[in-house]
Amino acid sequence: MIEAQRLVTQLDERPLDLRGFDRPRMLLTSIVEDLKPLLELVKRPIVSARQFNRDQLLQLARLAARFETQPQLITRPLTGKILISAFYEPSTRTRLSFESAWHRLGGDIMSITDATSTGIAKGESYADIAQMLNSYGDLIVLRDANDHSVYEMLDVLRIPIINGGNGCDEHPTQALADIYALLKWNPHAFMGPDFGPPLRFGIIGIPSRMRTVRSLLLLLRHFAPAIAEIVIITDDLDPFDEHQLEDLNAAGLAIRVTDDFERELPRLDVVYQNAILWSGDGYESFGEKFRLDSEAPLKSSAIVLHPLARGPELSTSLDQTSHNWYFAQAHGAVFVRMALLSAVLKVFM
Amino acid sequence: MIEAQRLVTQLDERPLDLRGFDRPRMLLTSIVEDLKPLLELVKRPIVSARQFNRDQLLQLARLAARFETQPQLITRPLTGKILISAFYEPSTRTRLSFESAWHRLGGDIMSITDATSTGIAKGESYADIAQMLNSYGDLIVLRDANDHSVYEMLDVLRIPIINGGNGCDEHPTQALADIYALLKWNPHAFMGPDFGPPLRFGIIGIPSRMRTVRSLLLLLRHFAPAIAEIVIITDDLDPFDEHQLEDLNAAGLAIRVTDDFERELPRLDVVYQNAILWSGDGYESFGEKFRLDSEAPLKSSAIVLHPLARGPELSTSLDQTSHNWYFAQAHGAVFVRMALLSAVLKVFM
C-alpha cells in the first residue's frame, strides 16, 4: 500500500503553479492603490453583492493580491478579535475558507457547524440569536438555508455580519472570489482605458435559482464595457427573477439565453459552471446535461470557473489543462476574504 | 430584498444602551476591591453555587465590572492555556459565552459540541474521559444531561472543572450572571450598611426542577437582608426538593408559593422567568400559563430577568421597555465568566 516515492518527497517541492506569483503580481501593477473606497466598508454588514462599486472591487482584488504575493508582510492585526463562524447550513468549504482568512489575520474563532444542536432547532428567533452574538464576538459569518435570516439578525446587530450564503438569494463573497479570479487571469481585459477586446462569458445555470450566479451577475455589472455578451446556458425557459434581467441590461450587460451548449462553447472566453440549484426547500444537482471535459470544444485560451464542490458536470480530465482556472479561483478565495475582513474591521495591511 | 439604509449604516453607530458604562461603573465604586476572597477559588473545581460566599460574589461582580468597563486593560493572560469546552449536552449560548470569555483572556480552545460522536456514546466512563482530559488542557467546562457526570470526573481530575449545567441539578455560572445583573442594576439595594428598602422577588418556575433557579436561590441566601420576600409562582403543589425550602429559610430568605400570577406581579421588584423544566429524562417547556408582555401589570421600576433562550412566556414586546434587564443579564454573562476564569486560574486583571 505504501508508495515509497511519494512519502520521501518533500511536499513543498511539488510544482506550485496555482500559487505562482506572476498572476497576482500583474494585478498589483495594474491597479493603483487607493484605500478610500474600502473605508466605506468599515463596520458595514456585507449582505449583498449590490453593495459593492467598481472601485471597491478593484481595491479588494488588489489587497487580496498583496496577501497572496506578500504573505511575509501579514501581521496579526485581528489578535484578540473573535469571529463567530455560524454555519447553520453546513458548508465545510466556505466555513474553512473564512476561518483560514480570519486565522491568518491573527484572530480567534468560535464555530457553529450545524443547526441541529442549536437554539434555532428549538425555535429561537434569529433576532434573539443576533442579540446574543452582539455580546460574544466581533464579526459574524452566517450561512443559512433561509434567505431572510441574515436580515432578521441585521435588525438587532451591533457587530458586522457577512453573508456566507443565504438560501437561493446571494453568496457575495463567492462572487468576490470569482471577480478576483477573473482579474488575476486577465487584468487588462477588465480595466480601461485601453482594455482588450471584450470577452464572451458563458454561464451554465439558472440565475434565479443559483445564489452564486445571482451575486456574480451583480458584480459583473461593473465590468460591462469588458464583456461582449453573457450567454446563459440552460434548458429552463424562464431562468430569471422578476426585474433581474432588466436590471442587468440597464447596467449595460448584453445577455442571451440558449440551451445549445455545443454550439456556444467554441466562442466563449470564460465558462462559469455550478453544481447545485435551489429547488424551493433544498438543493438539487444541476448540469448533468451540460458537462465539460478535456474533449469539450473550448477555445484554446478559454478558462473554466466553478465555485466547487463539483459534481459530474466538471470532469477531472480538465484539471491538468490550461482551461482549469477553478483551482486558482478557489485558492484566491482565502485572500479575497482576508481583504474583505480587513476592510470591514479596518485593519488594512 | 435589500434595504439600503441598513446596509450603509455603520453598525457601531447604533445605540449601545445595554453596554452603557454607567451601571457597571456604579458597581466599581460600590464595592471595595479585595482579591483575597477570590484566592480561595484558585485551582478549585466550580460545581455548585453552594461554594460561593458573599465576599466572593461581590468581588467576582466587581472584577466583571472591570472587564466590562475597561476592556482596554485586558491583556492576554491565558496565552498558551487550553480550554476544553465539553458540551455533551449541546448549548450554543452557554458554550459560546464561555468560549468568548476564554478567548478574550487570550487562551486557546478545543470544543466538543455534542455527545453522539464521542466515547461517551460508546460507553466510555466519565472517569476515563477525565483522565484523558487531564493530559490535554488546563481547564474543563462541562455541560451534561446527567447530574452525576461532573462528580465522576472530579474524582480523577487534576485540572479545574466548571459545571456548565448538570441535568436538573445546578448551573452555577448562570447564577453568577444573574447576581451580576442584579448588582449592576441596583448595587445599593444589595449592599449594606445603608441599603435601601428590601426588594420583592418573583420567580416563575419550579425550584426542584430548574437548575438555574436552584443555583440562583443558593446565591440569594447571601443577600437575604436585601430581600423582603421571594414569591415562587407556579401551579406545582410541591415545587421544592427535600430540605430545599428549609435550607433557604434557615439562611433568612422568606419564601412563599402561589399560582396567582396576576395578583403578585404589581408588587414585585424583580421577576425571574425561565423557559425550560427538567422532566426526568429531558426538558419540557414551561411557563405558557405565566406569560409576560408589555401589557403585564408590572411596577414601573420592576425588572425582568430570564436566562434565555426564551419561549413564548417572554414576549418580545417587553424588549423595548425599561423592564428588559434580561439583555443586560446576558451581556454581562461573558464578563462574569471572565472574572471566574481569572480567579480559578489566578490571572486577575
Next chain:
Amino acid sequence: MIEAQRLVTQLDERPLDLRGFDRPRMLLTSIVEDLKPLLELVKRPIVSARQFNRDQLLQLARLAARFETQPQLITRPLTGKILISAFYEPSTRTRLSFESAWHRLGGDIMSITDATSTGIAKGESYADIAQMLNSYGDLIVLRDANDHSVYEMLDVLRIPIINGGNGCDEHPTQALADIYALLKWNPHAFMGPDFGPPLRFGIIGIPSRMRTVRSLLLLLRHFAPAIAEIVIITDDLDPFDEHQLEDLNAAGLAIRVTDDFERELPRLDVVYQNAILWSGDGYESFGEKFRLDSEAPLKSSAIVLHPLARGPELSTSLDQTSHNWYFAQAHGAVFVRMALLSAVLKVFM
C-alpha cells in the same frame, strides 16, 4: 450531592505520579541528542509506521521527553500556522490529542468533527478536498474509515498530512505513543550496547484487523534485539495479513500465536491490549474473552499498555496497580505528537 472536601482541595495538590519527571528524565540522559534523523521528516507526509527508522524513533522520544519535562522551554513556534484537524471518522481522543499538541506549540486550528455535514457525504472526492485544503492550512491530520483516503489526498497535497488512523490499515502516531511509553518505562532494555535481558511481549489482538497493532509491530522491528518473543494472543486461526508475519520475522522478531491466555500471562513483561477490531465495514469490540483485572496472574514487574478507550477487557481494578502504564502511555501521546509536528514543520525546541 456536594461533597465538600473535594471542592475545597486545590486540584494541583493531587498526586501526579503519571506526570513524574523521573521517567522522561531518564530517557533524556539515555539518548544522545541528534536532530539529523528528524530532518528527514521535514515537510514529509506521515502515513505509515514503515516510514520511521530507529534513530528517528529515539530522537522523537527524546524530543517528547523534553516537552514533557521542560514545558517552560516551549515557545510558540507554530504561531500563525493553521492545523486542519479533519476527523471524518469521529475520534475525540485522537483529535484532542493532536489539537492539544498543536495549540501548545502556538498554532491555530480548524476542525472537522464528523463527515455527515461535509462534501464527503455529498460525494466530493478526497482529491478535490485535498486540493481545497492546500489553500487553507499548513498541515492536515486526517482520520478516516477508509484506508485509501489518505493516499488519494496525498496525490494532490502540497502541505504535509499525518495519518490519524485510516480504516484497519495504520495508526502510526498511536504507535509512536506506544514506543515512547516503552522507552520511558525502561530505556535500558531497548537501547544498546549493554541493554538488559530481552523482554517478552504479549499482544492481545489480531494484527491483520487492528490498525494500532499493525503499526506498533512495524515499529517494534527496530527494537528486535531487545525482544525475546512476541506472543500474539487470539483465537483467530489466521491473524496475519499476507506477508505480514514474514516481514516481521525478516526484521528479527520472533512471533508466536496462541489462545492460551492464562498460561502466557505470567511470563510476559509487556502486555498490549486493544478494544476494537475492524470487521470489514466497521468496528466491533474485541477481547471479552481475554480480560485483565487486578487478579490477573501478571509478573510483578509487568506493565499493561492499551491505546484506550477501553472496553470490558481492561478492568479499572488495574488502574491503581503498578501494572498500569496505559495512563502514562496516554499522557505521553500529546508530547510525542508535539515532537512529530515539530519535526515535520521544522520547529525543533
